[in-house]
Amino acid sequence: MNQNEFLAKVTPVQDRLYRLAKRLLVSEDEAQDATQEVLIKLWSNRKKIKKLRSVEAFAVTMTKNYCYDKLKAKSSSNLQLVHTNYEDQHYNTVKTSENSDSVNWVLKLMKDLPEQQRLVLHMRDVEQYTNSEIAEELDLNETAVRVTLSRARKTIREQLLKKHNYGLK
């Protein structure tokens, strides 16, 4: 496999890998690093890739594991990056700004979900994977995926409505 063939295979996938990494690592820079790292690993494993049924599933697993390792290293070294996306609440008058503010709020809520729920919600609602694909990727059965998904969505809804009502009162 030469560079061009490899890039043709990998380019459609790389944005998804990045978004997955970002969902897990939160920081954009780290996510870019992770994606780059995974793509280079894929390149050095390109002979293996040729035989694979789906490069994407393989790459997603690699990205997920890479991010987990990163997170583990981070928590063990006790270094925590806190990313706050709170925006200034004073400019809530215009409806559009309120909307984009709520969007950011939802994205923040997603970050606060437990890892498993976050992954499942991301894979399903952002990347539109099927439940069976998610199940295979995360080593769960499909019922568990559905339950996790439902929980994640309900949590988002609850938190969002809470904030909404709080804003009104």
Place this chain on the structure above:
Amino acid sequence: MDLNKIENLLELYFEGETSLKQEAQLQEYFTSDEVAPHLAEYVPIFDAFAKAKETGFNRTLELPETKRSYKWIPVAASILLCIGLFLTYNQKQGSANDLGTYKDPEVAALKTKQALFMMGSFMNKGTGQLEKLETFEETANQIKK
């Protein structure tokens, strides 16, 4: 789209029971401009998913140059060595089968002569030893008498 249907789908959505196709319908409805007021609070959820999908990997990938692998060289060397050993061994065995026939009759005759002379001289050595037997016989005869 029918409001009832959307409400139904939304209910199923939170139970995790919607199909990808139905979720696409919801996504389409909630990112459109005609969301019913009482459903407006769900808009940010679907907007957030759409927004999350906009980002992507934006670095140019620099793939490391492929190094030529020299792994096969020791393998090739050992195979060559084996072939070499095999051939030389076979050659030695072949020399055992070689009868050493001379092509040139003159040389052959000469060599045969040499060989025969050698044999003759060995035989003479043998007969020389036989003379001692005569003294043995003489003494034996003396004792018999």
